[in-house]
Amino acid sequence: MPDALSLLLERHSTPSRQLGEPAPDESTLQRLLEAAIRVPDHGKLVPFRLIRLHGEAKLAFGRRLAAIAIRNHPEMSEAKREKEQLRYTFAPLVIAVVACLHADSKVPEIEQKLCAGNVAYNLLLGAHALGLGAQWLTGWAAYDADAAAMLGLATHEHVVGFVHLGTPQIEIPDRDRPALADLLSTWTP
Template identity: 40%
Template structure:
């Protein structure tokens, strides 16, 4: 079996990249220098019009638990029937890893560049961040969950009305072995266009 997250070459990493699980991440997270490098590499993506239609929000240390209070309050408003176990789980979402990075799509209407292309650029940033962190030996996982789609949570994060959270990237040290999962059969996904 091939080693996961093989960094011996770019192609080896592409062939073996596997996210760690946010549920089993511990300290340490990336150093400030590593995080800076991850972001520097993260933004080297296709960006039609050089708009840089993305930005970042960082949760570290006590800020994770403080934001957990926001999550808990909102979840309780959405689901008043849920008990303490559910509320505690939601509160601790950002405590699963030492570093949580929000990638925000700042896409807006533009006379030449469709919003969709700008949003795709933000998704590419998320993927580059995973590659950069993995290449540095840092565990990482790109998540969404209800947090990404809730307007009140977006406001609490400081998102403007036109902004969307492309994802939350958890960064830390894996505390459990990585296990690969079945991958798509690319031959079954490929069609060859033929003229009618």
């Protein structure tokens, strides 16, 4: 029997700069998104939504974000300006995962945010399972009011991550991982 945990043990992020075409086709993307939204959801609040950025719209989004960054930080070095201008040009598809917090719910806000975060992580796992590459990024844009307005977010919403998806263009070596023994303890009364 194959190791049922190999998917988790082999999962790693592919840097967005190393993601290219092809993106998942429409039917594969729909299946990936359906899998991604199957998350623990205390109270069945569905405290998340997804925004697809692809094609010219993705590039326009990236250009507008770069303009915001440069406007807010005119002293930015040329290297940082270039990084901002190129950020959304590599991966062919980006999914913005948005937390939609229900302030009137008895479910704590942290649980609602974790639910949305699980959607982003499921996108990473699903992409890996499909042989695609993915990277979950936040950066300043996830916390910026102008970026939120550009995405049409309501006051109770915020980005938990921009998941960049595509086909890995190079083989990505795994990074060093922490030792379980350094992280696990056993509670005793």
